[in-house]
Amino acid sequence: MNHQLSGKKLVIIGPGLIGGSVARGITRAIPDCDIVVVGRQQTVLEQIVADGNAGGWSTDVGLACRDADLVLVSVPSLTVEAVLREIGSTAAVVTDAASVKGEIIQAARRVYGEVPANFVPGHPISGSEHSGYEASFAELFQNKKTILTPLDNTDAHAVALVTALWESLGSEVLTMTVPHHDAVLAATSHLPHLLAFALVDTLSKKGTSEEIFRYAAGGFRDFTRIASSDPQMWHDIFMTNGEATVAVMDEYIEDLYRLRRVILDRNSNELMTTFSRAKKSRDRFLEYLAAIDLSQTGSH
Amino acid sequence: MNHQLSGKKLVIIGPGLIGGSVARGITRAIPDCDIVVVGRQQTVLEQIVADGNAGGWSTDVGLACRDADLVLVSVPSLTVEAVLREIGSTAAVVTDAASVKGEIIQAARRVYGEVPANFVPGHPISGSEHSGYEASFAELFQNKKTILTPLDNTDAHAVALVTALWESLGSEVLTMTVPHHDAVLAATSHLPHLLAFALVDTLSKKGTSEEIFRYAAGGFRDFTRIASSDPQMWHDIFMTNGEATVAVMDEYIEDLYRLRRVILDRNSNELMTTFSRAKKSRDRFLEYLAAIDLSQTGSH
Numbered sequence: 001m002n003h004q005l006s007g008k009k010l011v012i013i014g015p016g017l018i019g020g021s022v023a024r025g026i027t028r029a030i031p032d033c034d035i036v037v038v039g040r041q042q043t044v045l046e047q048i049v050a051d052g053n054a055g056g057w058s059t060d061v062g063l064a065c066r067d068a069d070l071v072l073v074s075v076p077s078l079t080v081e082a083v084l085r086e087i088g089s090t091a092a093v094v095t096d097a098a099s100v101k102g103e104i105i106q107a108a109r110r111v112y113g114e115v116p117a118n119f120v121p122g123h124p125i126s127g128s129e130h131s132g133y134e135a136s137f138a139e140l141f142q143n144k145k146t147i148l149t150p151l152d153n154t155d156a157h158a159v160a161l162v163t164a165l166w167e168s169l170g171s172e173v174l175t176m177t178v179p180h181h182d183a184v185l186a187a188t189s190h191l192p193h194l195l196a197f198a199l200v201d202t203l204s205k206k207g208t209s210e211e212i213f214r215y216a217a218g219g220f221r222d223f224t225r226i227a228s229s230d231p232q233m234w235h236d237i238f239m240t241n242g243e244a245t246v247a248v249m250d251e252y253i254e255d256l257y258r259l260r261r262v263i264l265d266r267n268s269n270e271l272m273t274t275f276s277r278a279k280k281s282r283d284r285f286l287e288y289l290a291a292i293d294l295s296q297t298g299s300h
Numbered sequence: 301m302n303h304q305l306s307g308k309k310l311v312i313i314g315p316g317l318i319g320g321s322v323a324r325g326i327t328r329a330i331p332d333c334d335i336v337v338v339g340r341q342q343t344v345l346e347q348i349v350a351d352g353n354a355g356g357w358s359t360d361v362g363l364a365c366r367d368a369d370l371v372l373v374s375v376p377s378l379t380v381e382a383v384l385r386e387i388g389s390t391a392a393v394v395t396d397a398a399s400v401k402g403e404i405i406q407a408a409r410r411v412y413g414e415v416p417a418n419f420v421p422g423h424p425i426s427g428s429e430h431s432g433y434e435a436s437f438a439e440l441f442q443n444k445k446t447i448l449t450p451l452d453n454t455d456a457h458a459v460a461l462v463t464a465l466w467e468s469l470g471s472e473v474l475t476m477t478v479p480h481h482d483a484v485l486a487a488t489s490h491l492p493h494l495l496a497f498a499l500v501d502t503l504s505k506k507g508t509s510e511e512i513f514r515y516a517a518g519g520f521r522d523f524t525r526i527a528s529s530d531p532q533m534w535h536d537i538f539m540t541n542g543e544a545t546v547a548v549m550d551e552y553i554e555d556l557y558r559l560r561r562v563i564l565d566r567n568s569n570e571l572m573t574t575f576s577r578a579k580k581s582r583d584r585f586l587e588y589l590a591a592i593d594l595s596q597t598g599s600h
Contacts, residue, residue: 125515145515187503188516192523194559195495197578202548202555203487204581213585215425215445216488219526221589223492226519227582231575238571242563248502249560253553255502259494260549263542271538275531278497281504282527285513289521 004164008069009034011092013061013083015048017128018097019074020136023053025169028138038064044133061086068092070161077236081107093158095120095165099185099233101149101178103240117155120162122148123181124171125189129228142170149178179244186244190237191252194245196227197234304464308369309334311392313361313383315348317428318397319374320436323353325469328438338364344433361386368392370461377536381407393458395420395465399485399533401449401478403540417455420462422448423481424471425489429528442470449478479544486544490537491552494545496527497534 010026012019015037026033035054038061039045045057058064065071065087073083074097084107087094094116098104101121108115126144128135146166150159163173176184203212238245262270310326312319315337326333335354338361339345345357358364365371365387373383374397384407387394394416398404401421408415426444428435446466450459463473476484503512538545562570 127519129519147515184512184515187506187512188520192499192520195499195556196523197575198555198559199492199495199552200578200582200585201574202552204577206487206551212484212487213581213588215447215484216585219427219429220488220492221585222522222525223496224582224585225522227578228586229579231572231579234575235568235571238563239566239568242566246560246563249556251506252499252502253556253560255498256495256549256553259498260546260553263538263546266539266542268535268539271535272531274501275497275534277504278500278527279529279531281513282500282524285500285516285521285524286528288513 003030003033003168004161005030005033005070005168007032007034009036009067010165011036011038011064011068011071012054013038013064013071013073013087014075014079015039015044015054015133015136016074017131017133017135017140018124019072020048020053020133021138021140022072022074022165022169023048024136024138025141026165027053029168036064036068048133062088065090065092070095070165072097072165076233077103077240079236080104081111084108084111091118093118093120093155093161095122095148095162097122097124099123099189099237100241101181105149105151105178115151115153117153118158120148120150120154120158121178122146122162122166123185124166125185126171127229129225131230131233139170141166144171146171146173147181148173148175149181150175151178182241182244183247186241187248190241190245191248193226193229193234194238194249195252196224200224200227303330303333303468304461305330305333305370305468307332307334309336309367310465311336311338311364311368311371312354313338313364313371313373313387314375314379315339315344315354315433315436316374317431317433317435317440318424319372320348320353320433321438321440322372322374322465322469323348324436324438325441326465327353329468336364336368348433362388365390365392370395370465372397372465376533377403377540379536380404381411384408384411391418393418393420393455393461395422395448395462397422397424399423399489399537400541401481405449405451405478415451415453417453418458420448420450420454420458421478422446422462422466423485424466425485426471427529429525431530431533439470441466444471446471446473447481448473448475449481450475451478482541482544483547486541487548490541490545491548493526493529493534494538494549495552496524500524500527 010033012023023035036056037045037048037054038058048054049057071092071094077098077100080096104121108119124141124146126141166173310333312323323335336356337345337348337354338358348354349357371392371394377398377400380396396404404421408419424441424446426441466473
């Protein structure tokens with residue numbers, strides 16, 4: 001086999017939804033890659049090895065990383081710093097999978113003084129409202145995007161190795177700057193999650209919440225699906241990408257107030273214009289997704 | 301056959317997603333029910349008859365309703381009044397399928413002076429972001445709820461006939477008061493739709509909207525699914541249930557402001573508490589849905 005990760009040692013720290021899915025996917029895609037999973041719950045680690053999704057496990061980060069070629073840190077954003085400290089100095093290429101990148105750069109600076117050339121900040125844009133190894137699956141990254149945010153001093157070979165990792169899982173790999181990543185994700189992911197958490201919370205505080213949920217239909221279920229996501233993960237995201245999220249949230253609240261006025265004024269034209277424009281944008285987004293699916297399955 | 305609608309004439313005015321699905325479902329459930337579809341687009345009406353989903357069609361509301369037993373008015377909320385005027389005085393039981401009920405009661409009062417005893421306001425809580433006859437399907441109402449909001453003077457036999465209609469389509473039928481219906485639906489359906497329309501609109505107005513949509517993941521797609529809904533239908537809903545929607549919207553915006561403060565203060569405890577509470581409520585809602593599905597398929 002000619003894959004860059006053939007015969008190499010891949011250490012996955014935090015084999016939850018993301019890390020577990022990487023272990024499953026790489027096991028299938030590159031059978032001779034030596035995967036070691038590192039975590040705190042020994043029973044889960046043993047299960048992953050028993051399932052054939054890793055060759056070994058450890059609860060000692062430093063020890064596991066000693067002779068690694070590539071280390072993937074897939075833990076909640078605020079835990080990355082502690083893990084980097086345990087990894088310490090290493091010749092291995094290190095990457096992460098956190099949903100925020102500015103905070104991860106800051107964490108690497110606090111640990112290493114400057115961001116090491118062999119550290120490649122990364123973010124696979126794929127997930128689910130479920131979490132943990134038991135929710136993981138090999139196809140999680142297929143036809144999804146992974147964003148890398150290398151710095152000026154990041155080693156090109158390190159970027160190539162991390163790119164090869166995600167591409168072998170079926171993901172398209174793109175690069176962008178750190179602040180750009182955090183602003184785009186605030187708009188497309190962090191704000192929608194906040195809105196869904198807030199809606200469920202607003203309604204569940206009402207005295208009639210039992211009844212409200214009883215009459216809620218499919219639209220409500222889909223709209224609030226992401227409110228079933230892991231609270232710890234999202235806590236960390238808003239603790240670390242709060243400013244970018246609040247910036248787009250303020251634009252959103254301003255639009256809500258405008259719509260509130262439009263509704264109270266029974267401004268028919270403005271309602272039709274807004275809804276038609278939104279539907280058009282949303283339908284264009286779906287066409288874009290369909291076009292990707294087609295191009296990625298080779299059809300036309 | 302012993303069904304109340306056996307051998308009866310059912311007139312469906314507005315055979316779109318809802319009306320078309322009723323035509324398909326009743327054709328299967330009660331083959332000897334005489335279905336007549338009424339609309340403006342002759343080609344669509346002919347198609348429905350050609351598909352075997354109605355026995356006849358008409359573009360003349362008054363004529364079609366003359367010897368009807370049951371008339372279903374499934375047109376956008378603001379069009380119901382004009383249709384009731386065309387129906388005029390009738391011995392048939394008349395019901396509607398609009399998502400708001402207060403406005404429909406007002407419309408009936410404007411047309412008839414008082415709400416006739418044979419008029420049963422109704423609302424099947426089921427839909428899709430797609431619209432029109434081509435999106436309709438016989439199973440749309442299965443395992444869903446239909447809410448009827450009869451008034452004090454509504455005829456019990458009329459309520460029973462409309463109940464039989466929706467039950468034969470697989471729906472559970474419940475009754476509640478008009479203001480209660482409009483408040484519950486404002487919270488569970490109208491506000492979420494408004495939030496989804498607003499989010500897509502906010503983002504599509506940004507200079508970077510192309511890019512934002514390019515990186516949007518599955519969470520965003522589900523969250524905004526309902527923003528692909530029919531603008532005319534939702535225009536009518538907010539024109540007619542604006543006050544109830546704004547009332548729950550104001551509670552929501554207040555909660556958003558609280559969360560905004562919590563994020564800017566990096567208030568870790570409050571973030572965890574809010575997200576955990578929301579996840580718990582949402583998971584309870586899913587358990588509730590699962591329990592219904594089980595009870596309705598006869599399992600335990």
